[in-house]
Amino acid sequence: MAKLLLTVPEAVEALSISRAKLYQLMDSGAVPYLHIDRSRRIPLVGLETYIADQLAKENAA
Incomplete structure (x- = not known):
């Protein structure tokens, strides 16, 4: 079964963006x-x- 929720590092990797940028988007x-x-x-x-x-x-x- 695929993950429904991602951690911050997983989402960063999935989007190929920086951690700081992901926090800005959130x-x-x-x-x-x-x-x-x-x-x-x-x-x-x-x-x-x-x-x-x-x-x-x-x-x-």
């Missing part, structure tokens, strides 16, 4: 996340939605 609301205790977890579907939104913006320009 803090701005562009990439959703959950708090589980003191850890942040990023839903896989949230990353897919972020990518789809970025592609739509690129195609609209």
